[in-house]
């Protein structure tokens with residue numbers, strides 16, 4: 001199924017999207033999801049963690065392209081959950097340390113993401129078909145939007161307080 005799909009809209013997105021995610025015709029081709037400077041939040045640790053998250057999504061994309069979606073879903077999402085836990089905690093700790101005014105809104109977005117991922121894992125455990133593809137599209141779209149629109153809001157504030 002994934003091999004015939006060329007665009008995000010061909011496959012549809014997650015069933016119960018609760019965020020406004022751009023639904024462009026996003027290429028599925030390999031190389032489409034790479035961390036570039038465009039995603040930099042200008043804080044080395046957080047950029048490294050974002051790169052790791054992008055890498056994990058790419059692992060899932062590769063597994064889906066080679067038809068290993070279901071077996072790949074077992075280790076990849078638990079890694080995603082682990083990395084996001086570490087990353088969200090690190091980012092929130094920095095915002096907290098400097099009393100970043102956008103912290104509570106930001107925290108809510110992280111919490112919504114965690115809940116969504118947990119829901120995907122439960123659906124997969126319940127043998128719902130198509131979960132790996134939905135999970136991949138959800139995380140990909142969420143990361144792109146969250147890093148570029150929400151994470152970048154703390155860059156200038158934290159940079160001005162010596163965080164790089």
Ligand SMILES: [Fe+2]
Pocket residue numbers: 091106110146150151
């Ligand atoms: Fe964030």
